[in-house]
Amino acid sequence: MSSTKYLGYYFNVSPIQPATEILIAELGEAGFESFVETENGVNAFIQKEDWRQNILDDIYVLNSDEFDIQFTSEEIEQVNWNKEWEKNFDPIIVDDLCSVRAPFHDKPNTQYDIVIEPKMSFGTGHHETTHMMIQHLLKTDLTHKKVLDMGCGTGVLAILSEMKGAQPIEAIDIDNWCYLNTIENVERNGCHHISTYEGDASLLSGRNYDIIIANINRNILLNDIKTYVKCLNPGGKLFLSGFYTEDLDMISEECLSNGLSFVRNFDRNNWIAALYDLK
Known part of the structure; x- marks a missing residue:
């Protein structure tokens, strides 16, 4: 039996x-x-039969x-994706309290241990914005809070919210792969209070929450605040996260004009994650 051939870019x-998130x-x-994802960008794989010249x-x-x-490409034999993840996806630990790891990693001694299979979705905790959002949630009392994880990616923030006592929780992403991956990761972590939806902010009409998490990008945030x-x-x-240090004033101005008060922000490698309160 011949193995499936892939092209690797x-x-x-x-x-x-x-750029990497947009490219993916x-x-x-x-x-x-x-x-x-790599230190310098991303490796992408497509079956040779699905490839076309343009x-x-x-x-x-x-x-x-x-x-x-810049990129290079080559034809390769069938890829062992588990080995690819093992080579490129290291477990992370945030503030010695929360670990985010793949199923093949050893279980660390943390209060909150999240197991995800990231596949094509975003939100492994390696990106600065996800890391900082985890930091925010670790400092927040979520007990019996109704939470929305908007742009949920892998579902890691929704999963942490349930682990910290939040319920019910809704996770929404416009990307079908993220939607499906969140469902899979919610099940993998034994969560029972997370409902996952595919779509955008148009789904929010008539809904209400105690806490909203939105890790997307500046333009969508400005439009949806x-x-x-x-x-x-x-x-x-x-x-709110998914924007740069130079965008904080713009984001805060929109929040303040809609009745929110700035509480605090974290910054990491020029990325920002900010918290606002509604009085």
């Missing part, structure tokens, strides 16, 4: 974010089926002056 990306999303739409022609980030992206505020209960908290 190896991208070096500068600046690495947000666009390549996924083009037919690439697996990705491994497959990269419509990839926006490759033609954008904002980013410098009004919607989030309408959904927040009095005294509710809004956690």
